[in-house]
Amino acid sequence: MSLPQLQSVLLPAGAAAGAITSLSWVLIAGATLIFVGVMLLLAWALLRRSAGRPVRTRLWLLGAGVLFPLVVLTSLLVWSHTRTPGWLAQPPPGALIVGITAHMWWWEVRYSDPASGENITLANELHLPVGRPVWLGLSSPDVIHSFWVPALGGKMDMLPGRVRHLLVQADEAGIWRGQCAEYCGEQHARMALHVFAKPVSEFDTWLAAQARPAAAPASALTLRGREAFLAQRCNACHTVRGVAEESRLGPDLTHVGSRLYLGAGTLANQPGNLAHWVAHTQAVKPGARMPSSQDMDADTLNALAAYLEHLK
Amino acid sequence: MSDLNEDRDGLPSSLPRPPGELERLQRAWKAPTGWRLFSAVNNSQIGVFYLATALLFFLLAGVLGLMMRAQLAVPDNTLLSAQTYNQVFTMHGTVMMFLFAVPVVEAIAVYLLPGMLGARDLPFPRLSAYAFWAYAIGGIAFFCTIFFGVSPDGGWFMYPPLTGKEHSPGLGADFWLLGIGFIEISAIAGAIELIIGILFTRAPGMTLDKMPIYAWAMLVTAFMIVFAFPAIIAGTLLLELERAFDWPFFIAARGGDPVLWQHLFWFFGHPEVYIIFLPAAGMVSMMVPVMARTPLVGHRTIVAALVAVGFISFALWAHHMFTAGLGRYAMLFVTTASFAVAIPSAVQVFSWIATFWKGRVQMSAPTLFLLGFHFIFVLGGLTGVMVAVLPFNWQVHDTYFIVAHLHYVLIGGMVFPVFAGLYYWAPVLNGHRLSERLARWVFGLMFGGFNLTFFPMHISGLLGMPRRVYTYAGDLGWNFLNLLSSAGSLILALGVLLFCIDAARFVFKKKIEHGNPWHAPTLEWLPQADYGMRSIPQIDSREPLWDRPTLAAEVVAGRHWLPGTHSGGRETLVTSWRDAVPQHLLVVPGDSWWPLIAAAGTAGFFLLLTVSQVVVAFACGITAIVAIVVWLWQTDTPPHALTAEVADGVFLPVGARGTASHSWWAMIILLCVDATVFASLVFAHVHVSMAADVCPPAGASLPDVFWPLASGALLLAGSAAMFGAQAMLVRGRRAPVWALVLLALLCVLAAFGMDGWGHHLAGLRPTANAWSATVAAMLAWQGFHVAVLLIMGLYVCARAWSGKLRVDARASLDNTALLWHYVTVQGLAGMGIIYLMPLF
8 A cells, every 4th residue: 555645845735834835935046046146146256356435325225125024024924924824723614623632752632523422532533524624722731732734735833731723724634744843852754644535425325424432343253352452451442432431541452443544654554563562662762662572483474463453 | 642742754763773672572571482382371372272273173063064974865774873863963963053153253353352452362361372272172072972882862942841861871971061161261262352452452543433343243242241151150050950950940840930040041142243253344334445445334333233243132032932822022122132133144245245246356365255155144034034933933833944144144144254255364373375376266166065954954944854853753854955955065065175285284374474465454454473564553544555556565564563672571552442542451361271271170170060070079179279279379479660761752651550541341251251150040930930829939938037137248348348348458457457358258248148147047948949049149149159269268368468469469358359349239239139029
């Protein structure tokens, strides 16, 4: 399975991010132009024949040194200010509200079930309905992280003790990647978030599916896997709705099988990788808060992996 | 100076010079040899040690940079573990900023400025030596933590809560906080030294308007250090208190705020960038005219630009916090200020280009590096304007775009000018030039390697690569760009290596007289020896060596000021700060081991405290205090004569008292540092008070108002007693002087005791909430001052008892009194602010 891994400022997913992209191009073009101009002037100063003549100090210092940047920068200030999205204290009407909590080193994403109003907790994936504004509430319980999905726009720091907001909108369907942008410790590098923008109907279907509790085991293997999940005390940190809900220290695994990646973008969620992740967590992502379970016997491990993979 | 004109050619001193004058001068300034070289305090020796140490850290931190590039050369690399990489990038940034960039600009200034200004030495040579040794010993010990895997790994910006005890339980963060905090003190000592040197020891006639641009740049820089570094000292103090004693300044759950650290850090951190850039810009302004063989275009405008940068740079700190979600109008202000700071930089760039335009450019090694500087710095400046645009910043903040930008401004803005400076000023060191032939290779490799390393980072940043990642996935489109950067870093390193080989060849050459190889106009190119120049020239233009071709010969012949030594010791001239009119003769202290011992003790105290060797640490601390007291005891002596003849018929007083003394002004600047640290602590208190729902927060309370009132009254009484002591000394009555100092001491001790007791009765628990913690921090800061007053008060009493405190040797008392009054004001302000905040 080859996945698009787009994390570029230059490929926006919506109008708001697109405005920043076009602003970026204007800045890049303007800076290039000025840079080339100044370098040509410097080259001319060095190469010209008639050296040794007096210069017009006022033209150089006040004209080029003060007036020129003053005009350019003032225009840029005014123009960029009109291009800066306004700050909102409240979500706009009709916005979907999603809570995101950054942990060392994964993302907890919370939706509200439109049917029951209850929280649906997911991990490391943000799904958006195309064309609808999404109001993100961003916070952190441990250290400072920063939410950043370049395709959706700028980043916002996630600070302990505060809730920050960010309004995003995807105008086309697609998959994008984001990554924690504020250094947050050992595995800062492996803290990715995938964003899925999908048509509204598809999104609603998806949300309804996520709202459901975990799928019941459909085979002896997965049944054994569910027992292993409890016996190995995976539920000391992980919730699987309908099976064990006592702890939310680690990512919610109710629909872990439906996710594209494991370990916040560390491994693709392909057959075999789940077992590898469980057995060798510390080798794959050293420092992660989950211990490696190398001593688990192969049968148990396979059953556990099969069970989790089946939690679509 | 009408008396000078009686001389036929108007020179201050006439011929023939008395026999033995030069020999006496040589003897007074002779540099120690062999292992005693480490006791040297003269700027010619300390400057060289300082520069060599700073360049060593440049190489060491450069190697760390290469390790990072090796790790990032390919995706999913396992060369370095995450833990190692995080230590390496933290150390790379920390060492480059704190142990290379600031020290190297101070080192160059310590080495060059006295010569450039026409002084024989800096005014506080032992302080220079102390600052250098503290930095060298502390810095090397700090660097060695990387070999034991206990280096800090929280980034050079050390943001809590990541660097708090909970998330960084190891020693690394403590090494950073104590090690760097104390190296800052050394930078501040250097800054005070430079300010006093620049303002008070210039050659006669070198008015501020005729002072070289480099001295202006260093003056502005040194003032910026005085007001910027205290913020980080306060910040490190608070974070270390939080780590050691669980005082929750930055812990949100107990009313602290992680953003508080960001304010304190960047209030220092942004001026820091200009603290690094301005000296380099000053060097560029010295070299460009020489290489173009014409005076700088717009001298005064450049001075104004330097001063403007100094001011504006203090309004920019929050542009490192654009994504922290601060208020919109605050951000608009910061953007405007960030744009504004580009204008003085543009003024300088166009002045340099205009100077090239006007002159005939000599294409030698310094010119190459200067041109490289222009290319890189202009590009870095332009990306700087880009990142000041809010929406663009929200995207590229904390990406490789910023890594590219900061290396363009720092390497372009500082390292290339420093290399130009090394090529340019090398002859001052031992008379030889570095190889011009190799220089072309060095420049080509460094310039090409630099651009190949850092230009692609702009693109990888825009393609979404965040900073401070130890690895990255292979399918994000960053692979080729990273490989290019890594290849470029090797080429850059090769250039630096080639430079080192040439430099090694250079330092072993036999010292010869340097002459004036570039045909430069400024005084450091006069013939110099251990004593500086034979006589201190009378200056009447900005380009004295161009305008007066006979100056070198006159100076060597001893025709100018102070052609010998009057006291037989080391002396220099003190001139008025604006017009450089000779004021008095300053006898400066000679070589001594005490600064080195004091520095080793101080470094030992901080480093051993980090590893909890409390007993040895305190032994080191006491050694440091004893060494400083012994070193001070030898100073502040009565003048050897009332006046001294420093030129034909010109008699100047020897030494000065009160506000005429250079040490009085140094004390004033030190108190500015002190007050800025205190202001930072007050800022912390105000910040957490405003954030609290009620002030004081639940569980905390204000002391009964009796205690601060009584304490304040006692503080005032103590200050009054110190005024009394000063008045008594002037009247020549020795006995009451020490009695009054003791009385003042009792007052201040009692005042502090009552203040503290009031808080004790009110149930102050610093661990309970951030409000209480900031109150306790201000109290602790005041307590530290009271302890210093205790030592200084007893010291002054000892001076009085031993008869060393005299009306003509009273700097000890005057300076102690200054600190005393400051502590009074600080105590009153601290108590006042605690009572004031609940009213808001």
